[in-house]
Every structure is written in C-alpha cells, then in structure tokens.
Amino acid sequence: MTDPDAAVTAAPVLAITGLRKAFGALVATDDVTLDVRPGELHALIGPNGAGKSTLITQICGELAADAGRIRFDGRDITTLPAHARARLGLGRSFQLTQLCPDFSALENVLLSIEARHGGSFDMLSNPRRNGANRQAARDWLDRVGLADREDRRVATLGHGERRQLEIAVALARQPRLLLLDEPMAGMGPEESAALTRLLGSLKRHYAILLVEHDMDAVFALADRVSVLVYGRIIFTGTVDAVRDHPDVRAAYLGEEPAC
Numbered sequence: 069m070t071d072p073d074a075a076v077t078a079a080p081v082l083a084i085t086g087l088r089k090a091f092g093a094l095v096a097t098d099d100v101t102l103d104v105r106p107g108e109l110h111a112l113i114g115p116n117g118a119g120k121s122t123l124i125t126q127i128c129g130e131l132a133a134d135a136g137r138i139r140f141d142g143r144d145i146t147t148l149p150a151h152a153r154a155r156l157g158l159g160r161s162f163q164l165t166q167l168c169p170d171f172s173a174l175e176n177v178l179l180s181i182e183a184r185h186g187g188s189f190d191m192l193s194n195p196r197r198n199g200a201n202r203q204a205a206r207d208w209l210d211r212v213g214l215a216d217r218e219d220r221r222v223a224t225l226g227h228g229e230r231r232q233l234e235i236a237v238a239l240a241r242q243p244r245l246l247l248l249d250e251p252m253a254g255m256g257p258e259e260s261a262a263l264t265r266l267l268g269s270l271k272r273h274y275a276i277l278l279v280e281h282d283m284d285a286v287f288a289l290a291d292r293v294s295v296l297v298y299g300r301i302i303f304t305g306t307v308d309a310v311r312d313h314p315d316v317r318a319a320y321l322g323e324e325p326a327c
C-alpha cells in the first residue's frame with residue numbers, strides 16, 4: 069500500500085464488534101469495537117490490566133469470546149480455531165518469546181515457512197524446495213536487519229535481536245495482519261529506536277495492530293490509536309487527537325481532568 073489515503077477508505081482487514089470476555093466477575097474486554105484497515109498501523113494502548121493481551125488472544129482465537137463478532141478480510145472468523153485463523157493470514161508476534169532457543173535464526177524462520185506450507189518440518193526432504201525456502205528465510209532475516217545473524221542460535225542472540233527474529237518468523241507466514249503484543253518490552257532506548265524504524269518500514273505493507281506501552285514508539289508509528297481502560301475502548305483517533313483528549317490524559321497518562 070503506497071497511498072496512505074487509500075487505507076482510510078478501504079474496507080477493514082480486521083473488524084471487531086461488541087467483543088467481550090469475562091473471567092468470573094472480572095470483565096477483561098467489554099463491548100470492544102475496533103477495526104484495522106489495509107496498510108494501517110493501529111496502536112492499542114492502556115494501563116496495566118486494561119485487557120489488551122486478552123483482546124489480542126481473542127483475536128488470535130486462543131481465547132473464545134463470550135460475545136461479539138470478529139471479521140477478517142470480510143469473513144466471520146468468530147468461531148474459527150487459532151490455527152485456522154493463522155492460515156488465513158493472522159500473524160502474531162508474542163509478548164513472551166516463542167522461538168526455538170536451540171535452533172539458529174535461519175532455522176526458526178525456515179520452520180515458519182514450512183508451517184505455512186503445511187510442512188513436515190523435515191528440512192532435508194526436498195533439496196530443491198529446501199534451497200528456495202532457505203533463500204526466502206535469508207530474505208526475511210535481511211528484511212528485519214538480521215542478515216548477519218542467520219547461523220546464530222537463538223539463545224545467543226540479544227533481546228532486541230530476538231524481537232526482530234520474532235517479527236521475521238511472523239512475516240515468513242505472509243500474514244495479512246500482524247498482531248504485535250508489546251514488542252518493545254524490556255528494550256533499551258537504542259533497541260526500541262531500531263525496532264521503531266523496522267516497524268515503520270513494514271507500515272503500509274501490512275495491516276498492523278500494535279499493543280505497546282512505549283509511547284514514543286506509538287506516537288511515531290500509529291495512524292490511529294485506540295485507548296482501552298477497564299476493558300472498554302474510551303477513545304479512538306489520530307495521535308494528535310489522542311494526545312489532546314482530556315479523558316485519555318486523565319485515564320491513561322495520569323493527569324487530572326481540567327476543572
């Protein structure tokens with residue numbers, strides 16, 4: 069997607085309406101309505117415990133919704149299991165590292181490519197396909213800035229490099245939508261800045277729903293921001309609108325509303 073305005077008018081890739089999840093008496097997501105358009109980076113922010121991870125897990129299909137609908141690429145996926153949603157192009161990068169620590173960076177991306185093809189995980193079975201997949205895996209590593217790390221075992225990579233690798237693993241599945249759950253968590257300023265640049269380079273090529281506490285990253289990247297508080301979306305708007313909104317400043321940024 070090269071024309072930013074086209075994203076504004078295009079039909080959403082992801083459209084959530086009235087989504088709800090309760091854990092006993094605690095309502096973690098409450099009547100959540102949100103959409104992500106093609107090529108849009110939509111950030112979801114909110115205080116700890118607001119329900120962001122619960123929402124992401126519902127979108128992935130790992131947690132069934134109590135109520136509401138989820139449409140993906142125009143198709144109702146509310147009752148589809150997680151693996152079927154992944155096959156349709158819902159790509160998730162996890163809050164906790166989900167890489168194989170004893171495998172190399174290249175092997176992790178290869179596994180993801182094999183999984184996309186419904187693969188046997190036998191990387192030696194078909195030398196021709198194996199060669200093509202290795203090249204594709206190298207290309208994804210290059211895309212995220214890890215070209216010189218392909219033979220490194222995950223366990224020996226730095227924290228920021230693992231996050232980059234997680235994104236390469238997600239991209240290798242050729243998703244229509246990337247769900248990123250706190251990719252900057254645990255990063256220092258330099259690593260955050262590098263990841264912000266990477267996400268900026270992916271923007272427009274993918275629809276992205278980004279859950280993030282790092283406000284510098286959110287404000288630098290987002291086309292729209294939704295603010296979740298106690299499970300409810302209290303506001304959705306542009307970065308400038310969210311920054312200036314009194315309810316958002318009071319609820320999220322910890323400021324007293326003006327008298």
Ligand SMILES: Nc1ncnc2c1ncn2[C@@H]1O[C@H](COP(=O)(O)OP(=O)(O)OP(=O)(O)O)[C@@H](O)[C@H]1O
Binds near residue numbers: 118
């Ligand atoms: N499996 C569960 N069982 C019971 N309560 C849960 C469960 N998962 C989440 N919760 C509760 O639901 C609420 C929302 O949690 P969630 O992790 O979605 O918030 P969050 O916005 O992602 O928080 P953080 O920014 O700290 O990651 C919290 O009060 C949490 O304790």
